[in-house]
Amino acid sequence: MPMIEVNGRQVTAREGGTLLDALRRAGIQVPTLCHYEGLPPTGSCRLCVVEVEGAPNLVPSCSFPVSEGMRVQTHSPRAVRARKTIVELLLSNHPDDCLYCAQHGNCRLQDLSEDLGVRQRRLPGSRTRLPRDISSPAIVRDPDKCILCGRCIRACAEVQTVAAIDFTGRGSGTRVDTAFGEGLNISSCINCGQCVMVCPTGALTERSHLDQVESALQDPDLVPVVQVAPAISVSLAELFGEKPGRDVEGALNALLRRLGFARVFDTSFSADLTVMEEASELVARLQGAGPLPLMTSCSPGWIKFVETFYPDLIPNLSTCKSPQQMLGAIIKSRFAGIQGIDPARIYSVSIMPCTAKKFEAGRSEMLRGGLVDVDAVLTTRELAELVRRRGLKLGDQAPEPADMPFGRRSGAGKIFGASGGVTEAAIRTAHFLVTGRELEDLTVEPVRGPEGIKRARVQVGELELGVAVVSGLGNARRLLDEIREGRRDIHFVEVMTCPGGCINGGGQPIGTRPGAITARMRALYRIDKGETVRTAHANPAVRSLYADFLGEPLSGLSHELLHTHYEARTPLR
Amino acid sequence: MNRTVPDILAAHPGAGRDALIPLLQEVQEAEGYISRAAVAELGTHLDLPASRIYGVATFYNQFRFQPLGRYHVQVCRGTACHVKGSLGVFAAIKRTLKIEDGETSRDGLFSLEVVSCLGACGLAPLVAVNGQVHGEVTPESVVEILRRYRREGAVA
Ligand code: SF4
Ligand code: SF4
Ligand code: FES
Numbered sequence: 249m250p251m252i253e254v255n256g257r258q259v260t261a262r263e264g265g266t267l268l269d270a271l272r273r274a275g276i277q278v279p280t281l282c283h284y285e286g287l288p289p290t291g292s293c294r295l296c297v298v299e300v301e302g303a304p305n306l307v308p309s310c311s312f313p314v315s316e317g318m319r320v321q322t323h324s325p326r327a328v329r330a331r332k333t334i335v336e337l338l339l340s341n342h343p344d345d346c347l348y349c350a351q352h353g354n355c356r357l358q359d360l361s362e363d364l365g366v367r368q369r370r371l372p373g374s375r376t377r378l379p380r381d382i383s384s385p386a387i388v389r390d391p392d393k394c395i396l397c398g399r400c401i402r403a404c405a406e407v408q409t410v411a412a413i414d415f416t417g418r419g420s421g422t423r424v425d426t427a428f429g430e431g432l433n434i435s436s437c438i439n440c441g442q443c444v445m446v447c448p449t450g451a452l453t454e455r456s457h458l459d460q461v462e463s464a465l466q467d468p469d470l471v472p473v474v475q476v477a478p479a480i481s482v483s484l485a486e487l488f489g490e491k492p493g494r495d496v497e498g499a500l501n502a503l504l505r506r507l508g509f510a511r512v513f514d515t516s517f518s519a520d521l522t523v524m525e526e527a528s529e530l531v532a533r534l535q536g537a538g539p540l541p542l543m544t545s546c547s548p549g550w551i552k553f554v555e556t557f558y559p560d561l562i563p564n565l566s567t568c569k570s571p572q573q574m575l576g577a578i579i580k581s582r583f584a585g586i587q588g589i590d591p592a593r594i595y596s597v598s599i600m601p602c603t604a605k606k607f608e609a610g611r612s613e614m615l616r617g618g619l620v621d622v623d624a625v626l627t628t629r630e631l632a633e634l635v636r637r638r639g640l641k642l643g644d645q646a647p648e649p650a651d652m653p654f655g656r657r658s659g660a661g662k663i664f665g666a667s668g669g670v671t672e673a674a675i676r677t678a679h680f681l682v683t684g685r686e687l688e689d690l691t692v693e694p695v696r697g698p699e700g701i702k703r704a705r706v707q708v709g710e711l712e713l714g715v716a717v718v719s720g721l722g723n724a725r726r727l728l729d730e731i732r733e734g735r736r737d738i739h740f741v742e743v744m745t746c747p748g749g750c751i752n753g754g755g756q757p758i759g760t761r762p763g764a765i766t767a768r769m770r771a772l773y774r775i776d777k778g779e780t781v782r783t784a785h786a787n788p789a790v791r792s793l794y795a796d797f798l799g800e801p802l803s804g805l806s807h808e809l810l811h812t813h814y815e816a817r818t819p820l821r
Numbered sequence: 822m823n824r825t826v827p828d829i830l831a832a833h834p835g836a837g838r839d840a841l842i843p844l845l846q847e848v849q850e851a852e853g854y855i856s857r858a859a860v861a862e863l864g865t866h867l868d869l870p871a872s873r874i875y876g877v878a879t880f881y882n883q884f885r886f887q888p889l890g891r892y893h894v895q896v897c898r899g900t901a902c903h904v905k906g907s908l909g910v911f912a913a914i915k916r917t918l919k920i921e922d923g924e925t926s927r928d929g930l931f932s933l934e935v936v937s938c939l940g941a942c943g944l945a946p947l948v949a950v951n952g953q954v955h956g957e958v959t960p961e962s963v964v965e966i967l968r969r970y971r972r973e974g975a976v977a
Contacts (some may be wrong), residue, residue, distance in 0.1 A: 411870035416879040427871035428857060428886060435872070820857055820871040821864070 250316040255323065267309040268296055271322065278322050279331065279360055281448055282397045283310045287406055293397055295334055295360070299324045306330055332364040338395045339366065340373030349393070349450040354759060356448030357395060378423070383431030385610055386439035386455055386603040393451040394424055400443035400452055407747065408721040410553065411821075412437035424451075427820050436556055436821035438721070440549035440745045441603030441627075441754015454603045454755060457624040458634055464595040464623070465508040472595045473583070474509040475575045475654075476500060478516045479601040479665030479750035480628055482771040486757045486764065487632035488642045493767030495775060498647020501655075504599075505648065506640055511583075513654040515598065516661035518575035519673070521793070522546060523660055523784035525568045525810055526670075527677040528801035530740060534711065539563045541716075541731065541738045544670050546570040548608035549745030549754075551814060553721050558728050559816035564741075567811040571664065572598050572605055573614055575654060576621030577809040582797050583654065597624045599631050601665070601753030604745065613812045627755025656789035659776030666769045667719035667749035668695035668702060671742040675706055675715070676783045682709040690782050696773065698748055698766055701727065703738075714738045720747040824851040826859045830866045838867050845878055853889040882935075887925040890932035892970045894918070895949040898935050901942035906959070910946050911935070913960035917967050930974045931967070 250261045254276055261270035266289065271278050281293040289311035297306035301319035306327055309320075321327065339361065346352050360366075381389040398415065401424060405411040412435040416425045426435035444452045464470050481497035504512045530542050545551055545566040554561055569577070576598070580591040598605065602625075608614065609622035626634065635642065649655065660676055663669030672692040679687045694704035695715065700723040706713045714737045718724050724743045731738065746753045751768040781787055798806050829847045833840060841863070848859045860874050867874075878884040896911050915921060918931045925932040939947050944956025948963055955966055 405870065405873075411872050414870070414872035414876035416876045418880045425872075425875075427860060427875040436870075820861055 250314050250318075252314055252316075252318040252320060254320045261314040265314055267298065267300075267307070267312045267314050267318075267320065270314050271298075271309060271320075276322055278309055279363065280310055281356065281360075281395070282399065284399055284402050284446065287402055290398060290402075293334070295331055297327055297330050298322045299327050328364070331360075332366060335360050335364055335366055336370050337373075339369065340371040341375050342395075343375065343392045344369070350453045350456075351450035351758075355450060356759075381431050382455070383433035384437060384439065384455065385433070385607045387432055387437065387441060387444060388453050388455050389424075389432065390451050390453075391423055391425075393449045395449055395451075396422055396424065397448060398424075399446040399448070400424060403442040403446045404437075406722065408438070408440060408442055408553075408745075409725045410436055410438055410440075410721065413443070430820075434819060436819045438549040438552040438556065438745070439604035439607040439754075440721070442746060444603065444754055445752075445756070445758055454627050454630065455606060456630060457606065457626055458630050458637075461597055461624050461626060461634065462637070464597075467595075469593060470595040471511075471587075471589055471593055472509050472597060473511045473513065473579055474504050474597045474599060475513045475515045475518070475572070475579070476504070476599045476650075477572070477601055477665065477750060478514075478519060478662045478669075478772065479753065479756070479768065480599050480631070482665065482768045482775075483601060483628050483751065483756050484632065485642060486760060487629065491767075492761060492764035493771045495771050496642060497775075498649070499642055499645035501650050502645035502648040503635055503640060503642060506645070507634065507638060509597070511651045513575060513579065514650045514657050514661075515571045515575055515600075516657035516664065517654045517787070517789060518571040518578065519546075519661035519664040519670075520658050520784035520787045520790045521574050521578075521810065522568055522571050522664075523670075523673045523677050524790060524794070524801045525574075525806060526566050527674045527681055527784075529566055529568065530674065530678055531681050532802065534739065541714075541741045542566055543741040544743060545812075546664065546670060547604070547743060547745045547750075548602070548611075549604040550721065550724065550743045552604070552607070552817070553724065553745070554728075555814055555817045556819060556821055557725070558732075561728060561731070562814050562816065564731075565814060567807075567813065569614070569810055569812045570605075570608060571661075572600060572625075573608065573621055573812070574810050576609070576614075577616065578654065578793070580616070580619065580621050581809055582793070592619060595623050596621060597626060598622050599626050599628070601628050601750045601755045602746075603627060603754040605755075613814075616809075628753075628757060629755060632757075653789040653792065656787060658784055658787040658790075659779035659782035660784045661787070662779070663772050663776050665750045666696075666772050667744045667747075668692075668697070668717045668742065669749065669772065670744075671695045671704075671715050671717050671740065673784060674740065674742075675708070675713070677785050678713070679706075679708050680783065680785055682711075686783070695742075696769075698769065700747060713740065715740045715742070717742045719744040719749050721745055826852070826862045830862060833866075836867060838869055841867060841869065841874065841877055842881075845874075845884060849884060854885045854887055856886075856888075885923045885932075885934070887923070887932065888929070890925045891930050891974055892950050893932050893934065894967070895934045895936045895939065897937070897939045897945070897947045897949075899938035899942070899945075901938075902946040905945040905957075907946035909960045910948065910958055910963050913963050914948070914967065917964050930971065 259274040280296045291308045291311035296309045298309045299321040378391040485494040485496045501512050543564045584591040606625045660673035695717045702717040748765045752765045922935045948955045
């Protein structure tokens, strides 16, 4: 373990580590922009520069290896001046419209200017004016706010292996763009929003549905109904300053009623419904009714990824709609029927941790009789904004239950929010369907946890079921390549587009504290553990929906409402 | 003699990513520009995403992404031409054709390219149309030259 001296203090570093790593572990703050935790350094922004004794120039700490006895000054006048100049240069070509920016108050560039004491526009450069890319149903790009840190490119190419965007041009003409500058919508972008999560400015944001939701809430002719995804209740509180991992489900229900929703339903209910359909589909395929492995279909970014990069594996995808679309369809069919409301008058909103859900809701396959089942999708971030616009506070709300019957869920539906949750829920129910008995221990430990690839073998009756659980599409690609090359021992594959699952979705709070994702994950499993009903097939609301309406899983009506199909896509990729 | 992109790729079996730029040059040589289809084929051959290929290609001035027009206009912005006022000539061309460097007019008649030297500095400022050099042009005369080509193109 090399010892180094930082600002006169002894610090233990890691062998072979970078200087930045040593500084961070010692709690010494050095700002960074292009640095991407977990990926090799590019050293392009120079914001992390520090002074190292004996080195003629300032060195970028993010890519500089530590060595024994090194003496470092992180905040020498020279280092601080250099950082300030870098930020001033970035600002010289910035639109300065912070007041109107979606990231106002949660912007790295604002923080840096503040921390470095930038109080005037010292370098008046000529400002570029470029059109925003509003072609995508999920993501808006504003190149004027881009500071070319490259983090979005790395999220897209290295984490997701989609590579819809890259640097184009050179010098002062450098931009981030899609191939031929054609716009995200016709690029290979799969709408995951992971680029939005890592952008230090307001250059990347979700396509907002807030205005249309607000006006629908004011419209006396509409019946606004909302559904809330499993991951929201364990993430939202962070946007109101609370520490990660707090579950605010009851307060959230109350808030949604205060906002004017006539009904508050729970997407975890339709997650249970998904489990019923998908576990039945798995059992049928194990008996020869379709290709194996069966691959999950709840994550719309992943679906578009398969359609674009692995169209030969489309037959392996489950035909189940995602929980969002299942509940959307049930709301505009069953709920409308019971209430005697014309489905066209129902305004169905979903609160999702996801940007790709915005794309999914508008897919042509999701239309029934020319109508969409989900009219608008708000991300966790947009919900928090809506709450603030109305002057409401999360902390003020006394907990309230969701509305029946589609507010009733099992623990299985709730853990859909974490990578591995769908698999665990499906195993619980598949075991019951095959053997007629419950699993002795409902916890399927090997599929839990933050790892990007998890594998397990589970005994279900006679069969040893092989399952693989991946999150992050780079990991999915690795697994799919194995399957393409002929791996035959896997029967069930769960893929979540975002690393860790929906708790780290592209619609979640930006700039979260380290450890937030695991805290959210633990909260979901805690809720499941405390639940009396922990399997989808035991959910009474699911049972009566089948008894009174759908018949049984994979029935004709189930197929009509709850299943879908996919198409190969051929964007320039 | 017209080589297609598959011909070019077939001549470089097992080419690695470092072959991207020479391959782009060959494609442009054969087709006059870098098309979407060419990028797709290069991407499959080299296992590179389209965004990366486009990104690399736009780094260099030499690549264009629209087919050449019937009349390919090259305007010299080299030192001698600059001193003799080629900036105004360039501006007049862009105004007249309503296209930028590297672009092709919608009717397919004209394409525009900035070059660094045409090797006839004595005649600066110079413009070449399909290789035919027009010397000592002015912002006014170049508009007249372009008008002549447009008339010729309309008749043909
Ligand atoms: S949304 Fe996802 S796929 Fe699309 S550009 Fe961003 S990171 Fe890439
Ligand atoms: S869009 Fe954002 S993340 Fe991407 S390069 Fe620009 S500033 Fe960085
Ligand atoms: S963070 Fe070190 S150079 Fe950007």
